Amino acid sequence: MSKIKWGFYIFLIPVLLWLFLLIVFPHIDLFVNSFRSQNNLGDSIWSLANYKAFFSDSVYWYTFVRTAVYSILVTFLTFIVTFPVAFYITKVVSVKFSGFLALLLLMPFWVGELVSVYGWMILLRESGIINFFLLKMGIIDTPLKMLYNDISMIIGLVYMSMLFMIVPIMSSLEGMDDSLIEAASDLGASKFTIIRKIVIPHAAPGIVSGSIVVFMLVLGDYLTPDLLGGKNALWFTEQIYNEFIASFNWNEGAAFGFLLLALSTSIIWLALKITNQSFEKAVS
Amino acid sequence: MIRTLPSSKTYKIGYTIFIALFYVFLFAPLIVTCVLAFNNSNFPTLPWKGFTLDWFFANNGQRVGVFEDSDLLSSMYISFETGFYVSVMSLIVGTMGAFLFVQEKFRFKGALYFLALAPLVIPGVILGISILLSSTIAGGFVDQHFGIDIPFLRPSFSLVVLGQFSFITTFVVLVVSAKLKKFDGTLEEAALNLGASRFDVIRLITLPYLKPALIGSFIVSFLMSFGNFNTTLFLVGSDTTLPIDLYSRIRDGSTPVLNAVSFLLIFGTSLLAVFNLIYNNVKNKE
Amino acid sequence: MDNILEVQHISKKFAGHTVIKDLNFGVREGDFFSILGPSGCGKTTLLRMIAGFLEPTSGKVIIRGEDMSGIPPNKRPVNIVFQSLALFPMMNVKENVAFGLRRRKFTNKEIDEKVFSMLSRVGLEDYGNKAVTQLSGGQRQRVAIARSLVLGPSILLLDEPLGALDRKLREHMKIELKLLQAELGTTFIYITHDQSEALVMSNKVAVMNSGNFDQLDTPKNLYKFPATSFVAGFVGETNKFDISTQKTENNMMNITTKKGWKLEKRFFEDEEHNFLFIRPESIILKPDDKLKDVSRFMIKVKTILFDGSNTKISAYTKVGDERILIALPQNARFENIAVGDEMEAAVHHNDLKCYKE
Numbered sequence: 009m010s011k012i013k014w015g016f017y018i019f020l021i022p023v024l025l026w027l028f029l030l031i032v033f034p035h036i037d038l039f040v041n042s043f044r045s046q047n048n049l050g051d052s053i054w055s056l057a058n059y060k061a062f063f064s065d066s067v068y069w070y071t072f073v074r075t076a077v078y079s080i081l082v083t084f085l086t087f088i089v090t091f092p093v094a095f096y097i098t099k100v101v102s103v104k105f106s107g108f109l110a111l112l113l114l115m116p117f118w119v120g121e122l123v124s125v126y127g128w129m130i131l132l133r134e135s136g137i138i139n140f141f142l143l144k145m146g147i148i149d150t151p152l153k154m155l156y157n158d159i160s161m162i163i164g165l166v167y168m169s170m171l172f173m174i175v176p177i178m179s180s181l182e183g184m185d186d187s188l189i190e191a192a193s194d195l196g197a198s199k200f201t202i203i204r205k206i207v208i209p210h211a212a213p214g215i216v217s218g219s220i221v222v223f224m225l226v227l228g229d230y231l232t233p234d235l236l237g238g239k240n241a242l243w244f245t246e247q248i249y250n251e252f253i254a255s256f257n258w259n260e261g262a263a264f265g266f267l268l269l270a271l272s273t274s275i276i277w278l279a280l281k282i283t284n285q286s287f288e289k290a291v292s
Numbered sequence: 293m294i295r296t297l298p299s300s301k302t303y304k305i306g307y308t309i310f311i312a313l314f315y316v317f318l319f320a321p322l323i324v325t326c327v328l329a330f331n332n333s334n335f336p337t338l339p340w341k342g343f344t345l346d347w348f349f350a351n352n353g354q355r356v357g358v359f360e361d362s363d364l365l366s367s368m369y370i371s372f373e374t375g376f377y378v379s380v381m382s383l384i385v386g387t388m389g390a391f392l393f394v395q396e397k398f399r400f401k402g403a404l405y406f407l408a409l410a411p412l413v414i415p416g417v418i419l420g421i422s423i424l425l426s427s428t429i430a431g432g433f434v435d436q437h438f439g440i441d442i443p444f445l446r447p448s449f450s451l452v453v454l455g456q457f458s459f460i461t462t463f464v465v466l467v468v469s470a471k472l473k474k475f476d477g478t479l480e481e482a483a484l485n486l487g488a489s490r491f492d493v494i495r496l497i498t499l500p501y502l503k504p505a506l507i508g509s510f511i512v513s514f515l516m517s518f519g520n521f522n523t524t525l526f527l528v529g530s531d532t533t534l535p536i537d538l539y540s541r542i543r544d545g546s547t548p549v550l551n552a553v554s555f556l557l558i559f560g561t562s563l564l565a566v567f568n569l570i571y572n573n574v575k576n577k578e
Numbered sequence: 579m580d581n582i583l584e585v586q587h588i589s590k591k592f593a594g595h596t597v598i599k600d601l602n603f604g605v606r607e608g609d610f611f612s613i614l615g616p617s618g619c620g621k622t623t624l625l626r627m628i629a630g631f632l633e634p635t636s637g638k639v640i641i642r643g644e645d646m647s648g649i650p651p652n653k654r655p656v657n658i659v660f661q662s663l664a665l666f667p668m669m670n671v672k673e674n675v676a677f678g679l680r681r682r683k684f685t686n687k688e689i690d691e692k693v694f695s696m697l698s699r700v701g702l703e704d705y706g707n708k709a710v711t712q713l714s715g716g717q718r719q720r721v722a723i724a725r726s727l728v729l730g731p732s733i734l735l736l737d738e739p740l741g742a743l744d745r746k747l748r749e750h751m752k753i754e755l756k757l758l759q760a761e762l763g764t765t766f767i768y769i770t771h772d773q774s775e776a777l778v779m780s781n782k783v784a785v786m787n788s789g790n791f792d793q794l795d796t797p798k799n800l801y802k803f804p805a806t807s808f809v810a811g812f813v814g815e816t817n818k819f820d821i822s823t824q825k826t827e828n829n830m831m832n833i834t835t836k837k838g839w840k841l842e843k844r845f846f847e848d849e850e851h852n853f854l855f856i857r858p859e860s861i862i863l864k865p866d867d868k869l870k871d872v873s874r875f876m877i878k879v880k881t882i883l884f885d886g887s888n889t890k891i892s893a894y895t896k897v898g899d900e901r902i903l904i905a906l907p908q909n910a911r912f913e914n915i916a917v918g919d920e921m922e923a924a925v926h927h928n929d930l931k932c933y934k935e
Contacts, residue, residue: 016398023389024404027404099294114565115318119561126550272413288405481664
């Protein structure tokens with residue numbers, strides 16, 4: 009019996025080190041430091057100054073709310089765009105092609121966020137490809153300003169999130185028996201009713217887990233809002249970056265980080281409560 | 293509306309057009325990026341001015357190709373190195389975690405599992421700053437009390453590896469435990485019954501069974517690490533990884549050399565994807 | 579003592595719930611010994627205790643005179659054929675069969691020879707290099723058996739190995755298994771819920787019911803003389819009635835079913851009885867007037883359930899209107915029986931099996 013115990017600890021210790029040194033302690037540090045600041049003498053003291061700074065400057069909390077609302081919007085748009093595709097690949101297209109079509113979906117993830125963002129910049133910028141063709145075809149006279157605004161930012165965010173929404177939806181649709189749809193149709197249900205009453209409830213666990221991951225990725229993304237968003241398209245992660253790297257005010261940055269973490273956890277928690285799912289089930 | 297049910301023609305056509313548009317949306321940025329890597333122009337845009345390989349191989353006053361740009365080559369090398377270390381470490385620790393969570397029973401297992409999944413809902417930026425913060429504090433503490441400077445705890449290559457490892461391991465835990473849960477326990481019993489030791493069982497039965505999942509999560513871990521930006525941004529030192537390098541170049545104004553790098557990435561990952569597909573097909577046929 | 583396996587007063591509890599209750603039996607060398615019972619009766623638990631995957635809460639398992647307590651499964655001289663077969667999908671047929679031999683450190687040459695002769699014995703000598711996924715159900719079955727038998731175990735345990743096969747193949751494998759066992763002489767302990775598998779193959783059958791054996795006997799005795807009402811109901815097809823009994827003056831017993839059908843039987847057993855079992859084939863249609871020691875009654879044919887040599891009629895008794903299944907021999911005498919016919923029927927007194935509980 010003692011031999012088995014030995015093996016158990018050999019497995020347990022690296023896992024504990026990973027979770028405590030890299031996840032738990034850093035977040036405790038983050039929490040603690042968000043309540044520290046320097047007084048007039050330059051000594052570090054306990055204070056709420058960092059949080060006060062957040063609430064007293066409207067730019068901060070405006071960005072905060074904006075980030076939250078846009079993240080929810082992007083999550084919803086991603087669902088709208090990808091659900092028909094997930095349904096098409098799992099239930100409509102012939103089995104011969106479904107594997108190939110699903111593999112193609114992975115491409116943007118495989119090449120990385122940066123390359124796809126760069127691709128969108130080339131397409132959308134004033135001297136970009138879309139404007140080139142529009143001008144050439146005589147549809148417009150002067151180039152359109154399509155880059156550096158909220159729309160281009162949303163396009164980029166939806167683009168990088170699609171995979172994380174579609175994969176869980178596809179896996180829950182794959183587990184769905186086609187005869188359920190056949191039965192509903194045989195009993196006289198319209199397409200719309202079938203989607204609403206049969207397909208969506210069945211795919212709900214996949215939709216919830218996809219939404220959680222997408223929401224978190226969008227909320228915590230820095231690259232896409234920074235490169236595709238405009239000067240006014242502020243994203244809260246950019247504020248955190250500014251505090252840490254530009255102003256070197258780590259305590260305030262920690263407070264901002266902690267606020268973002270609290271925001272993402274509470275919205276995810278709320279979504280799980282509303283849809284009656286558990287975290288462990290939703291993510292695995 | 294599904295394979296076995298007939299639908300009206302307009303519905304079918306409309307649906308197919310939607311799917312076609314989706315795939316155009318999916319591939320437009322990638323294809324455009326690749327094509328413009330070969331355009332003989334100083335800007336990554338149309339019109340087409342002829343085919344050139346300058347953005348890969350040239351080294352004259354005006355144009356420096358990828359393979360002649362030592363900064364790009366070195367950041368690419370660093371990204372490879374980072375990806376390698378991160379995926380090896382994540383694979384080992386993640387597999388250990390999967391075994392613990394699926395096959396063992398112990399106190400606080402539920403809480404530990406919850407912790408192991410937490411990185412999925414922690415934004416990458418937050419992971420970056422919290423690791424930066426605590427490593428700096430730890431480094432300061434060691435320096436103050438023992439007078440030892442540990443470069444490892446300042447933004448550096450090793451901190452990037454640790455930061456990426458912290459959330460990529462979660463991904464490995466999920467993939468490997470999903471596979472492990474489907475493992476038929478009677479296979480282990482059968483092996484024991486035929487005289488195998490515990491160690492034999494893991495070596496001859498369980499690990500070969502997990503092999504496809506292990507290879508798959510190694511590849512995906514590598515790609516996650518290679519393309520990571522949000523966490524790396526805060527932890528990177530003087531050894532910049534490729535995404536960080538590309539990012540600063542894009543901000544400074546882009547040249548087609550970025551398209552050339554992108555082309556190499558797209559091409560390389562496509563090769564990996566094809567390899568993975570063929571490997572899985574061969575496995576399935578066996 | 580020539581028992582190869584002795585199970586001595588074994589009990590097993592899971593979280594306070596008793597699954598096996600003080601079970602005590604022996605198996606002779608060379609027997610084809612079946613344990614027959616419904617799912618949940620504890621038969622798999624018993625098998626796992628013999629194999630060493632579970633330790634009994636109390637009692638002992640003794641194999642060839644050696645106490646097995648505390649000996650891990652990989653050190654016991656027994657091998658299992660699992661219900662799921664548990665063939666290793668990552669290995670081909672040959673490697674599967676060689677797996678146990680390699681663990682026992684045989685030389686490659688010895689392994690090759692043993693594997694080849696074992697595969698020939700089960701008729702798979704040309705399949706050595708095939709992947710197990712390429713085999714048919716029956717072939718996989720044989721690989722699983724070969725993999726265990728190649729180690730020359732004292733006892734081979736089989737956990738419902740035919741359960742996953744389709745009916746026709748199952749009938750075929752039954753005969754094949756029985757022949758294989760007779761040829762090798764290895765002791766088989768066979769677990770099943772299918773009474774026909776147990777009856778056809780075994781020379782000893784134990785009927786298991788909620789953690790203990792109701793009866794341990796030869797298949798024939800089990801069928802002819804069930805010890806309990808559970809055995810009577812579980813083994814073979816039968817008609818079951820709730821009854822009350824009454825002793826008469828001339829040493830007879832009146833049997834009355836709930837709905838009022840009346841029968842009589844000689845040989846009064848000095849007990850009250852509550853259940854009556856009559857097998858379909860023990861009912862004699864149109865009995866000869868000279869037949870003695872039978873209970874006679876009238877029936878009306880409701881439907882004919884044609885099934886070749888297994889054809890039956892579903893009928894109602896004129897008195898009491900009890901539904902009863904009767905075997906219909908497919909010979910000229912009964913050829914013109916039709917739905918709606920009324921006729922006399924009879925059962926020999928010995929075939930009226932009465933039980934108290």
